Structure formats: structure tokens, C-alpha cells
Amino acid sequence: MPAVEVSRLLKGAPPVGKRQTLDEYRAAGGYEALRKGLGMTPEQITQAVIDSGVRGRGGAGFPAGRKWTFVPKNTGKPVYLAVNGDESEPGCFKDRQIMERVPHLLIEGAILACRAIGAQTAYIYVRGEYPSCIGNLEAAVEEARAAGILGSDVLGSGWRCDVWVHSGAGAYICGEETGMLSSIEGGRGYPRIKPPFPAVEGLWRSPTIINNVETIANVTLIVRDGADAWKSAGDADTPGTRLVGISGHVVRPCHVEIDPAKTTLRELIYDHAGGIWKGRKLKAVIPGGSSVPVLPATQIDVPFTYGAVKAAGSLAGAAGVIVMDDTTCMVDALLNLMEFYHHESCGQCTPCREGTGWLEKLVRRIWSGGGKPEDIALLDRVADTVGGAGAGKTICFLADSAVMPTKSFLKHFRADFERAVAEGGSPVWKARASRRKPAAHAGAR
Amino acid sequence: MSHATRPDPAELAKLPVEGPSFDELRAKLDPVVARYPARAGAMLPVLWVVQRARGGWLHPQSIREVADYLHVPQAHVEGVITFYTMFKDHPVGREVVMVCKTLSCRLRGAQDVIDALEDRYGIEMGGTTADRRFTIETGECLGLCDMAPCMLVGKDRFGDLTPESAVKHLEERR
Numbered sequence A: 001m002p003a004v005e006v007s008r009l010l011k012g013a014p015p016v017g018k019r020q021t022l023d024e025y026r027a028a029g030g031y032e033a034l035r036k037g038l039g040m041t042p043e044q045i046t047q048a049v050i051d052s053g054v055r056g057r058g059g060a061g062f063p064a065g066r067k068w069t070f071v072p073k074n075t076g077k078p079v080y081l082a083v084n085g086d087e088s089e090p091g092c093f094k095d096r097q098i099m100e101r102v103p104h105l106l107i108e109g110a111i112l113a114c115r116a117i118g119a120q121t122a123y124i125y126v127r128g129e130y131p132s133c134i135g136n137l138e139a140a141v142e143e144a145r146a147a148g149i150l151g152s153d154v155l156g157s158g159w160r161c162d163v164w165v166h167s168g169a170g171a172y173i174c175g176e177e178t179g180m181l182s183s184i185e186g187g188r189g190y191p192r193i194k195p196p197f198p199a200v201e202g203l204w205r206s207p208t209i210i211n212n213v214e215t216i217a218n219v220t221l222i223v224r225d226g227a228d229a230w231k232s233a234g235d236a237d238t239p240g241t242r243l244v245g246i247s248g249h250v251v252r253p254c255h256v257e258i259d260p261a262k263t264t265l266r267e268l269i270y271d272h273a274g275g276i277w278k279g280r281k282l283k284a285v286i287p288g289g290s291s292v293p294v295l296p297a298t299q300i301d302v303p304f305t306y307g308a309v310k311a312a313g314s315l316a317g318a319a320g321v322i323v324m325d326d327t328t329c330m331v332d333a334l335l336n337l338m339e340f341y342h343h344e345s346c347g348q349c350t351p352c353r354e355g356t357g358w359l360e361k362l363v364r365r366i367w368s369g370g371g372k373p374e375d376i377a378l379l380d381r382v383a384d385t386v387g388g389a390g391a392g393k394t395i396c397f398l399a400d401s402a403v404m405p406t407k408s409f410l411k412h413f414r415a416d417f418e419r420a421v422a423e424g425g426s427p428v429w430k431a432r433a434s435r436r437k438p439a440a441h442a443g444a445r
Numbered sequence B: 001m002s003h004a005t006r007p008d009p010a011e012l013a014k015l016p017v018e019g020p021s022f023d024e025l026r027a028k029l030d031p032v033v034a035r036y037p038a039r040a041g042a043m044l045p046v047l048w049v050v051q052r053a054r055g056g057w058l059h060p061q062s063i064r065e066v067a068d069y070l071h072v073p074q075a076h077v078e079g080v081i082t083f084y085t086m087f088k089d090h091p092v093g094r095e096v097v098m099v100c101k102t103l104s105c106r107l108r109g110a111q112d113v114i115d116a117l118e119d120r121y122g123i124e125m126g127g128t129t130a131d132r133r134f135t136i137e138t139g140e141c142l143g144l145c146d147m148a149p150c151m152l153v154g155k156d157r158f159g160d161l162t163p164e165s166a167v168k169h170l171e172e173r174r
């Protein structure tokens, strides 16, 4: 099958680095969905989102419409919407395309979502490392306010709605939904124990719905086109399009919007991203951002739907496809990820705070030539102690996110670890040690 | 969340506070506070405004003033600042350079870029150039994996870096 791009979310989007202005957005039919939504009841908007079957694009794939129904009615408290634009998952850069290039599509979706859940305030949480997204979103919010789209009288309806951009400041954990709430409230980004779930008790103990940027941008399209038309892309498992980022050892690292039912992981790598660089062969691919299990090269002939990628042994997650060629030392790749999770652990839970440190230390020992044969089994056991999908030993999923790569790297690429033990370290470490003082490895701090 | 070694707070307090007085900043801060149902919600945006206006870091006096302004204890403000890598509690160079060290960038040569910058400026990552023009640190996935290896310099991004081009981009900014 040839590479087929679909154009929905990014239809009419200016090139990377540019922003669609309010005038341009309106000329292309922008804010017509909002006008339509203002003529609908909140229940009708929610029903359209339920009917669309749209699943959260932040990673877990939870049905958005169903989540919205968890907001309790008549509590007398305000309701909030928090849009998750933290996008800190290694390998992911899809939400950046929306926030930077078509910010009004997101703002329109946020207003519609507020209308549906009974909120009048939305915060769009954008990671601090995305200055272009923050700037472009803020400019778009100003335009919308000046045009009477936001503020005390949304498009003359008499209904008030505010959308604010909230900039993070460098902490992966603020992408975890309750960590994000702590951050918006002005504290350290500490995740919170669930229940209570944020839909019941979120920002300032009020009902709060948290959705990913791409999820909310899709709400605009669902209201505009109706659920049936929206569902014409994708399949029953993964309706709608998906924005995917492809990076690593490919000829052309890129993002692409696809029909997930009609595009395989192989096509993403070989057609959209031009195949493996330098004429090499594929060794491994992480399909959904760094937290999901790695797949060997034999497992890529699957459509990019949640269900199919899961059946292949991984997760489509947040659609950050990281590709590794046949020269990659998987010990080095895993060490890089363990440095990341250890650094980003917020430290509240012992299995995570200590465990991610143990994982990093053990992998580093094998990487730098100090590994013993039994260390490989030890690494596997330590991973089980720290967590795993659904292990529930910690407040949030970060610990499990470190375990999934570890277990899968050992499962599929054990030979690399055995070689590093037998041959006195990872080839990457050996090449480096011969050139520089090993302590200068970036992960040393 | 760990930070590079922090200089002695007593020494930091002796440094002059750059930029506008806190009263001058209020005009900018009051509308931000109004966006949140509780004053403390404005913590991150307020710290951003103050850090940007006052030389790129949060002086002990700034921390005190923010605490007073938001009606929270000073220790709370310090706790927040030390949690987020982009808030600085000690002086930094005129611009902060974040070189991505995470997987997609490492796969395409981030380590060579890091080595080249360390060698060129005689510093380790996290350090400041002798002329105080740049503080150069590593960052985790900057969401620019399609231009790996990459770095962020202030608000500007640079991608497809080689050891040579990374140095060249910085030299051209001096």
C-alpha cells in the first residue's frame, strides 16, 4: 500500500514554525463548529463525542465521551477543563503540530468541551520547552478574546468562557494528569492518589476533566462534521485519524496524520519516514513513545490501531514511533531511557524513587563493563519489584512506564545484554572510553 | 528532580537584584493572578514573569517577594523552584541552551554534540561559559525528535545538529 496521508486536524495548517491566524481559520470555516455547538445542549455535544467513540490521544486511549459523563451534576462547585499539552513523552511531537500551527482548532475544541461538561474555565497546560506553542496559543487566545469568541459573551450567546495558557517549567511528571493539576494549582507537580478521580475532585477540589490536546482538537471536528462523518476514518477500535511522529534511525524523521486502520507500522517507517537510514536494517521499534514495550523488526506488519499494536505486544500509546537500526546497542538505548525515568521520578513513592535508580544503576553497570552474568536476571527481577502494567504499587504510572521498556528490552534483545556482560561493556561505552573520560557521559548527572 | 550544586544562599543574597522593582512588575502580574480562583495558582506564571524580567534567575529577594505576593510561605516557593528544571535559583548565562540527550537524539549523535560543546567552552553540561553568554545544559526530549539531534537556545530551536553546526549556531549568536 502506498503512503497515504489524511488531512483533517492539520488541514490547511501552515508549515511548521507558522501559525494559522484567526482570519485564516475563519476563512476555512473556523468557529462554525462553536456556533453550531452553542445551538446544542451540553448533553447533545457530549452525546456526539460518545457516538464518535474518540479515544484519548494522550496515551491510555480512554473514551473521551465516557470520561465526560463522570462529572457529577449540581455539586454547586465550578467545573474545570484542563487540556494536556505537556507532551514530554520521549519520541512524541504530535501535539506541538496542533498547538503551534492550528491553535484556534484547539481553542475551539476547548470551548466546546467546556460547554459540554459545564465548565467556564479551561487551562491549556503547555510544557515550558515549547515556547513556540506557548507564544502562538497566547496570541490566538488574545485574538479570540478580542473577537468576542472568548470572554463574557461567547459569540453573543450570553455565555461566559475563558481559556488560559499555563506554561510548565520542565518536569515530565506534569504530563501525568494529577501531577498536572498540582502544577496548575501552583505546587510541585506531585501526582495524587486516585480515587477520587479528577472528574469528581480535581482542580481546587472541583470536578475537572483532563484531555490531551489532540483529543480536544478532534472535538471541534466531531461537532462540525457529526459523529458519523468523523468516524469514517479509522475503525471501531480506533476511530478518527491519528497524528504520529516517527524518529530515530529513519531517512526522514517526520510527523504524519494517518487513517490508523489503513496504515501499518511498516508503512509508517518505510513509506512515510523513508525507511532505515544509511541503507541499514531495522532492529527494533518503540511504537507509542518511550513508555511502551519495544518490538522486534518482525512485529511491524500491523495497522496502527490501539488493538492491533497491543496484539503485536506493545501499545500505540501517544504515537511516538522510535526506530532503531541494526547497529544499535540495546543496552545503550535502555540506559538512556532509565536515566530519563530516574531523573523524572517525582520521588513520592519508594518503589519508583529508589527503583528507577536501581534500574538505571544496573543497566549502567552492564553498559560500562561491570556486569556479571547474573545481573541480567537481577535486572528482570528488580523490574518486577518496581512495577509493571497494572501493578498498582505506586501513585502514578511513571514507575510502570520504566518497567515496560526494561522487561521488553530483556525479552527481545537479551543477546545484547549478554554480549555486554561477556565482552566488557556496551560497544558504545567501549568506543567512548577509548576517546574520553567515561564520566563525561551525559547521563552521569 | 535534581539540580546542579547550588551556591550558598547567603552569598546569592548579596548579589544585586537586576531588572524592575516588584511594584513595577505588579501591573503585569495582577491580571495573571486573576485567571486563577486561588492566588497560589498563579505561581508558575508569576515565577516565569519575574525570572524573565530579572536576569533569568530567581534571586532570594525575588523568592521572598513572590511568596508575599501570592500569600504563601517562602519555603513553598523554594520547593516549587527546585522541582522544575527551568526555574533557576542561581545566576545563569544570558541565554540557557538546552541540548536534548534523550533517545531519538542520542540515536542520531546527541552525545557528539554534547562533547563538542563541552570541549569548545571548557565546561561540563550545566555550566556557564566564561563570558556568561550561555548556560549550556542537557534537556530531556524537547519534542523536536524530527530534527534530532537538536537544541533549544532561549526560544529558538536548532536541529539536525553536528558537532560543528552546534558550535557555529552559538558562536553566531554572541
Ligand SMILES: Cc1cc2nc3c(=O)[nH]c(=O)nc-3n(C[C@H](O)[C@H](O)[C@H](O)COP(=O)(O)O)c2cc1C
Binding pocket: A055, A056, A057, A058, A059, A060, A061, A062, A064, A084, A085, A086, A087, A088, A089, A172, A173, A174, A175, A176, A177, A178, A210, A211, A212, A213, A215, A216, A396, A397, A398, A401
Ligand atoms: C508519567 C505520565 C506522563 C504522561 N504524560 C502525558 C503527556 O505529556 N500528555 C498527555 O496528553 N498525557 C500524558 N499522560 C496521560 C495523562 O495522565 C492522561 O491520561 C491524559 O492526558 C488524558 O487525556 P486523554 O484521555 O485525552 O488522552 C501521562 C501519563 C503518565 C502516567
Ligand code: SF4
Binding pocket: A173, A190, A191, A344, A345, A346, A347, A348, A349, A350, A352, A353, A394, A395, A396, A397, A398, A399
Ligand atoms: S510513581 Fe513515581 S512519579 Fe509517580 S507519584 Fe510515585 S514517585 Fe512520583
Ligand code: FES
Binding pocket: A090, A091, A092, B100, B101, B102, B103, B104, B105, B106, B140, B141, B142, B143, B144, B145, B146, B148, B150
Ligand atoms: S529525543 Fe531529542 S527531541 Fe525528542
